[in-house]
Amino acid sequence: MKNTLIFSILFLMLFGFGEVLYHLLKIKAEITRKIVHIGTGVITLLFPFWLDSHWFVLILCVNFFILLTLSLKFNFLKSINAIERFSIGSMLYPFAVYLSYFVYEMEGRKLHFFFLPMLSLAFCDPLAEFFGKKYPYKKFTIWQSTKSIGGSLAFFVSCLILSFGVLIFYFTLLETLFFTFLIAFFTTIAEGISGKGIDNIMIPFTVAIILKVVSM
Numbered sequence: 518m519k520n521t522l523i524f525s526i527l528f529l530m531l532f533g534f535g536e537v538l539y540h541l542l543k544i545k546a547e548i549t550r551k552i553v554h555i556g557t558g559v560i561t562l563l564f565p566f567w568l569d570s571h572w573f574v575l576i577l578c579v580n581f582f583i584l585l586t587l588s589l590k591f592n593f594l595k596s597i598n599a600i601e602r603f604s605i606g607s608m609l610y611p612f613a614v615y616l617s618y619f620v621y622e623m624e625g626r627k628l629h630f631f632f633l634p635m636l637s638l639a640f641c642d643p644l645a646e647f648f649g650k651k652y653p654y655k656k657f658t659i660w661q662s663t664k665s666i667g668g669s670l671a672f673f674v675s676c677l678i679l680s681f682g683v684l685i686f687y688f689t690l691l692e693t694l695f696f697t698f699l700i701a702f703f704t705t706i707a708e709g710i711s712g713k714g715i716d717n718i719m720i721p722f723t724v725a726i727i728l729k730v731v732s733m
Contacts, residue, residue, distance in 0.1 A: 520567040524560065524577055531556045535596035549596035551643045554610070558639020561614050565621065565631055574618040578611035585611070606714025613638055613721045620725045630728055633683045634721030637676055637704060642720060645672035645708060669709050676701040696731045700724055 535553040538544040568574055585607045588594035597607050614635070621631035649668020680697040688696060700723075707723040708716045 518573070521573045521577055524563075524567070525580065527560050528557065528577075528581060531560065532594060532597070536594065539596035539599070546596055546599035550600060550607075551646070553597055555639050555643055557610065557614075558635050561618075561635050561639075562632060564614075564618055565626065565628060568618075571615070571619045571622045574615050578615040582608060582611040602713075604714035606717040609714060609717040610638075613718050616718070617721045617725060620729070624729070624732070627687070629683050629687055630725065633680060633700070633728065634724040636679045636683065637700075637724050638717065638720045640679065641672045641675045641704075642708065642716060644675045645669065647671070664709060664712075669705055672708050673701050673705040676704055692731075696727075699731065700727050703727060 531553055534556075535549045538552065539546060539549045564574060585594070585597070589598055589608070592598070617631050617634040620634075621627065624630045645664075645668040648671035649665045652667035653665045677697055680700045681693060684693045684696055684700075687693075704720055704723045704727075707719040711719040
């Protein structure tokens with residue numbers, strides 16, 4: 518329980534850092550939101566080492582889901598919420614974390630079942646948005662969310678790199694190459710067809726399913 522409290526403090530400090538960037542340094546919410554998004558993913562990578570039960574993760578995730586829901590209702594945490602587009606991504610993030618940890622625990626606490634979904638969510642998703650805006654090649658609209666082939670390509674390449682870096686420790690080189698392509702391909706599709714922040718749950722869910730299939 519002590520470590521659960523420590524993680525709660527770390528997440529609150531991260532949110533506070535985002536608020537400082539937004540209110541004092543006048544950094545746009547789209548940027549501070551991504552900083553918090555990535556920071557959250559990095560912190561969660563410590564869960565397998567500091568938390569020994571999915572129940573502790575559930576407590577954390579439920580508490581932060583409530584906090585994020587209240588922040589939308591009462592208009593605080595502007596570093597996360599003051600964006601022009603409608604998104605429920607912030608509220609889905611805690612569910613993504615819990616889902617990934619639960620699968621990791623059910624699969625015998627094999628680290629790639631937690632690390633790869635979280636890394637894909639924390640890094641590939643923001644990279645897709647960044648490059649999608651910088652190189653908006655072939656835009657398309659899903660669920661009233663505008664995406665582009667450029668962003669999807671950035672997601673695919675970054676997911677390839679991350680997947681290879683994680684899976685090479687668990688499979689042969691040929692297996693790793695094949696599984697890496699499967700994960701990057703289907704996760705890119707999942708991200709591309711998910712709008713309004715739903716990709717925050719679709720990305721780790723897709724990775725978890727493919728890992729489960731290939732592990733069989």
